[in-house]
Amino acid sequence: ETGVTQSPTHLIKTRGQQVTLRCSSQSGHNTVSWYQQALGQGPQFIFQYYREEENGRGNFPPRFSGLQFPNYSSELNVNALELDDSALYLCASSFGSPSGRARGTEQFFGPGTRLTVL
Amino acid sequence: AQTVTQSQPEMSVQEAETVTLSCTYDTSENNYYLFWYKQPPSRQMILVIRQEAYKQQNATENRFSVNFQKAAKSFSLKISDSQLGDTAMYFCAFLGGGADGLTFGKGTHLIIQP
Numbered sequence: 078e079t080g081v082t083q084s085p086t087h088l089i090k091t092r093g094q095q096v097t098l099r100c101s102s103q104s105g106h107n108t109v110s111w112y113q114q115a116l117g118q119g120p121q122f123i124f125q126y127y128r129e130e131e132n133g134r135g136n137f138p139p140r141f142s143g144l145q146f147p148n149y150s151s152e153l154n155v156n157a158l159e160l161d162d163s164a165l166y167l168c169a170s171s172f173g174s175p176s177g178r179a180r181g182t183e184q185f186f187g188p189g190t191r192l193t194v195l
Numbered sequence: 196a197q198t199v200t201q202s203q204p205e206m207s208v209q210e211a212e213t214v215t216l217s218c219t220y221d222t223s224e225n226n227y228y229l230f231w232y233k234q235p236p237s238r239q240m241i242l243v244i245r246q247e248a249y250k251q252q253n254a255t256e257n258r259f260s261v262n263f264q265k266a267a268k269s270f271s272l273k274i275s276d277s278q279l280g281d282t283a284m285y286f287c288a289f290l291g292g293g294a295d296g297l298t299f300g301k302g303t304h305l306i307i308q309p
Contacts, residue, residue, distance in 0.1 A: 110296050119199075119286050120240070122296030133296060167240060169297075184297065186232075186240035 081170050081187035089193045090158050098153040098190045100168030108132070108173035109151040110184060111143060114165040126151055127173045158194045165189045197222045197289050201300035208277055209308050215262075216272045216303045218287030228290040229263065229270045230297070235283040243285070246270065274305075282307045 082101045090096050102109050108127045112120035122135035126145035140156040149170070155162055169184035198221045208214045220229070231243040246254045246263050253261050258278075262271045274281055284304050288297040 112296070112299075117301075119288075119299030119301050120297070122298070125296050133293065135296060165238065169240075183242050183245065185242075188237070188239045 081168060081185050083166075083168050083187040083190050085190060086188070087191045087193075089195065091195050092158055092160060094158050094194075095154065095156045096158060096192060098155075098166050098168075098192070100151045100153070100170075100187055102149045102151065102168075102170030103185050106170040106172050106185070107149050108171045109145055109149065110169045110171070111151070111153045112167040112169065113137075113162075114167055114189070115161075116164070120167055123153070132173070155192075160194050163192060163194045165191050197224075197291055197298045199287050199289050199298050199300035201287055201303050203303045204301070205304040205306070207306040207308060210277060210279060212277055213273065213275050214277055214305065216274075216285050216287075216305065218270045218272070218300055220268050220270065220287070220289050220298075222268070222289065222291060224291045226292055229261075230288040230290070231259070231261070231270075231272045232286045232288055232299075233281075233283045234286060234302070240286070244272065277307045279307050279309060281305060 084099045110125040111123040114120040123137050124134040125132045129145045142154045145151045167189045168187045171184045200219045227248045229246045233241045233243050244254050244256045244259050258275045260273045284302045286302045287300040
């Protein structure tokens with residue numbers, strides 16, 4: 078069973094640039110959630126994708142966007158980078174169901190991508 | 196919106212001691228889930244224990260157990276016989292009935308001293 082992987086591990090960008098972060102979900106999972114963890118803080122929910130559609134969104138502006146592919150891997154795109162976007166970006170995969178009965182099952186986290194915006 | 200509060204930024208105990216990390220939360224929902232996650236310096240978030248709000252029995256996983264007080268909206272984590280490998284950030288997290296993802300507290304840095 079392959080765990081959740083993320084790429085790249087580290088990334089340095091300058092203000093105003095665009096960035097794409099990638100996540101491969103765990104085998105058998107169909108849901109991917111993205112979180113932003115600023116230094117010294119708990120992770121904050123960005124959005125979730127269930128079977129290729131956005132299924133929920135936290136309090137993040139539209140310049141944070143995402144995609145989920147047929148193999149359930151996912152991308153997080155951030156446009157017009159700001160200094161405050163510097164953070165650890167975590168991806169988590171889980172198994173979701175239309176009925177919601179799988180809600181509350183474990184979210185398996187990847188190791189994260191450390192983004193620095195200069 | 197739900198909030199999760201961890202009032203202990205840092206705790207330090209000796210190896211083999213028992214330690215309790217506190218967590219309180221605020222919600223108007225009746226059905227929800229609560230979690231404790233561990234984040235070691237390697238950054239990978241690992242689930243420690245999970246509690247469904249509709250279950251009165253406190254969850255237990257080996258040396259880890261919770262004290263879930265639904266009326267008080269309290270969800271503390273007890274670690275028995277603490278080990279050096281328990282050193283990490285511990286996050287309390289809430290998952291409600293909507294599709295809003297996990298709401299995390301700010302974390303408690305637990306240090307186990309040899």
